[in-house]
Amino acid sequence: MFVKFCGFTKPEDVEAACLLGISACGFIFYQQSKRFCNLSDAVQCIAICKKHGVMSVGVFVDNDPLSILSLAGAVKLDVIQIYTIELYHELSPHYSIIFALRVSKNFSFNTIPIIHTKDRYLFDTYDLASFGGTGKPFDWNSIAGFKHIQRTIIAGGLNSSTIPMLCSVVQPFGIDISTGIEDKPGIKNINKMHAIIQTIKELGYDISR
Numbered sequence: 001m002f003v004k005f006c007g008f009t010k011p012e013d014v015e016a017a018c019l020l021g022i023s024a025c026g027f028i029f030y031q032q033s034k035r036f037c038n039l040s041d042a043v044q045c046i047a048i049c050k051k052h053g054v055m056s057v058g059v060f061v062d063n064d065p066l067s068i069l070s071l072a073g074a075v076k077l078d079v080i081q082i083y084t085i086e087l088y089h090e091l092s093p094h095y096s097i098i099f100a101l102r103v104s105k106n107f108s109f110n111t112i113p114i115i116h117t118k119d120r121y122l123f124d125t126y127d128l129a130s131f132g133g134t135g136k137p138f139d140w141n142s143i144a145g146f147k148h149i150q151r152t153i154i155a156g157g158l159n160s161s162t163i164p165m166l167c168s169v170v171q172p173f174g175i176d177i178s179t180g181i182e183d184k185p186g187i188k189n190i191n192k193m194h195a196i197i198q199t200i201k202e203l204g205y206d207i208s209r
Contacts (some may be wrong), residue, residue: 002120002153002174002207004057005193006007007035009186014045016190017181018052020197021207023174025049028079029071030061034185035178050076053209057081057098065090081122087115091186092116100152101137102126109146121148122176125156137162140169149173160195174199174208 005017006026014025027037027045037045042058049056058077060068062100065087069099071099072080072095080091086101095162097119104126115121125138137157154172159180179185181192200207 001172001200003122003196003200004055004058004153004174004189005178005181005196006059006155006176007033007178007182007186008045008188009035009037009041010188011041011044011048013188013190014048015186018048018054018192020193022197023191023208024055024057024157025081025150025174026057026059026178027075027077028059029063030059032061036186039071039075046075046077049078055079055209069094088113088115088119092119093115096120098122100124103142103156105139107142108167112146117151120173122154123152123154123156124176135181137166140166144170146170159192160199163196163199164203 002023004024005022007028008014008025017025027042028035042081045058055078057079058072058079079098080095081100083087083100088097091097094201099115099119100122103123114135123143125136150173152172153174153176154166155176158175158177177196181188183189
């Protein structure tokens, strides 16, 4: 299973997460986010990821393609996470992409664009005021029939208690956790991170790189 912990702001938290053997660390470059990571911290954090062979993912919301490419190159990101198909078409030739969709009550498979096989989908909970990090799950049954679930990462309300329930409904490619490993936004809790890894292993999953 692909395991992405997201919303890092401190190098020491990244180090602790990488030592647990996770697949990827996420860094949010959306200035309105409570987990916004500034450039200098991002450089330090991503260097730690590279030292441990852990993928670095940059999360972008309202940036234009050229500014995203510039920042991604400056901090040496491995993957870019975006929310619009317009940005996807601009950036996919240059980077591996996580294409994020926010799942609402009216969610339909018919609204999901087709993306390249090298890229991944991410389903997160729709919230009017926030792009991710809500700590709230969506109805996992609503995506149980998605034909690309083996290329899909699930986010929203995941922690060591809810992961078994998720995996009983769908068997996704990966999971993405932010609120479920925190004491407060941007400040991670090593015990919560460790509990996630233990839960995944107890369910019989290996962590993929």
